[in-house]
Amino acid sequence: MLLxxxxxxxxxxxxxxDLWSSVMLSGIFSLVSASLFMVMDAVDVxxxxxxxxxxxxxxxxxxxxxxxxxxxxxxxxFQEVALLVVCVTGGALIYGTLxxxxxxxxxxxxxxxxxxxxxIDRSPEEIGVPNMVTSLLASYRGYDTxxxxxxxFTAGIGVLLLIGRSKTHSGK
Amino acid sequence: xxxxxxxxxxxxLLIPFIFLFALYVQxxxxxxxxxxxxxxxxxxxxxxxxxxxxxxxxxxxVIPLRVVEVLFSFGVILYxxxxxxxxxxxxxxxxxxxxAHDPVHGQHLGILVIExxxxxxxxxxxxxxxxxxxxxSEVDAQ
Numbered sequence: 001m002l003l004x005x006x007x008x009x010x011x012x013x014x015x016x017x018d019l020w021s022s023v024m025l026s027g028i029f030s031l032v033s034a035s036l037f038m039v040m041d042a043v044d045v046x047x048x049x050x051x052x053x054x055x056x057x058x059x060x061x062x063x064x065x066x067x068x069x070x071x072x073x074x075x076x077x078f079q080e081v082a083l084l085v086v087c088v089t090g091g092a093l094i095y096g097t098l099x100x101x102x103x104x105x106x107x108x109x110x111x112x113x114x115x116x117x118x119x120i121d122r123s124p125e126e127i128g129v130p131n132m133v134t135s136l137l138a139s140y141r142g143y144d145t146x147x148x149x150x151x152x153f154t155a156g157i158g159v160l161l162l163i164g165r166s167k168t169h170s171g172k
Numbered sequence: 173x174x175x176x177x178x179x180x181x182x183x184x185l186l187i188p189f190i191f192l193f194a195l196y197v198q199x200x201x202x203x204x205x206x207x208x209x210x211x212x213x214x215x216x217x218x219x220x221x222x223x224x225x226x227x228x229x230x231x232x233x234v235i236p237l238r239v240v241e242v243l244f245s246f247g248v249i250l251y252x253x254x255x256x257x258x259x260x261x262x263x264x265x266x267x268x269x270x271x272a273h274d275p276v277h278g279q280h281l282g283i284l285v286i287e288x289x290x291x292x293x294x295x296x297x298x299x300x301x302x303x304x305x306x307x308x309s310e311v312d313a314q
Contacts, residue, residue, distance in 0.1 A: 044205045044206070047206055051210050051217070056213055056298055059302065060301065063309060125276075126275075128276040129202045129203075138287060139282065142255070146252065148290075149289065149293050153245070153248045155297060160241070163308050164307065
């Protein structure tokens with residue numbers, strides 16, 4: 001049901017020429033995918049998707065629209081190469097999903113073997129944090145999270161260098 | 173948007189609760205869903221709402237871009253310094269167990285501080301990106 005809604009929203013985004021509606025629909029798309037993550041019991045991911053996808057990125061897109069024209073330009077001609085690339089990539093992605101285990105399959109490789117079972121067995125006594133996602137992200141995978149924080153930091157610096165501070169220099 | 177009284181009043185009422193909720197998500201991340209990243213985004217969205225309603229100038233007098241820039245470096249440094257503290261206490265980089273007498277307490281402390289670092293960085297970066305976008309469009313409008 002939610003997946004159908006997700007697909008409908010995606011098709012609507014492609015068909016609409018009005019960029020304002022597209023941005024609002026992409027916010028709705030994020031909200032629906034957040035509900036989907038919620039149904040799959042991935043509460044932390046759903047939380048992030050709702051806050052970032054539906055909230056902040058929609059506002060940023062609207063901020064961009066304030067600078068750019070409101071309507072999509074009509075394509076001048078039919079791009080055969082682009083269609084080919086999209087079809088091949090899409091086909092490869094769908095082919096990749098054929099090998100994936102079913103959702104909730106207990107025999108899936110991710111549920112077998114060392115890392116997952118060790119985290120689940122030892123996390124309560126080693127870390128003692130009820131939310132296992134937090135103990136994984138912050139403690140077992142502390143390096144990764146430090147890297148992610150650095151990525152966000154770099155993104156901030158990049159944006160500031162490219163378009164930031166324009167007001168302080170030329171505005172006032 | 174300075175003439176929309178309903179928006180101004182409602183957002184003034186809402187913003188403290190947004191901040192409070194962000195702090196709840198930040199410090200309750202050990203026990204429920206959430207953590208530094210989500211909290212940072214929620215906290216920043218409070219500032220974003222304020223900027224949308226009251227304009228860039230007033231928002232920057234509340235939190236100037238200079239402060240934001242310092243904050244987003246500070247978050248990463250805070251995170252990394254927890255790692256260094258682990259080394260100084262005789263453990264490995266980012267080993268929280270050595271930070272307190274009891275390893276589990278050390279883990280709690282480490283997670284709390286690094287989540288705070290993540291939260292500060294994310295808040296500051298989202299605010300900085302938003303300020304840049306808004307500043308840009310105001311320059312173009314002139």
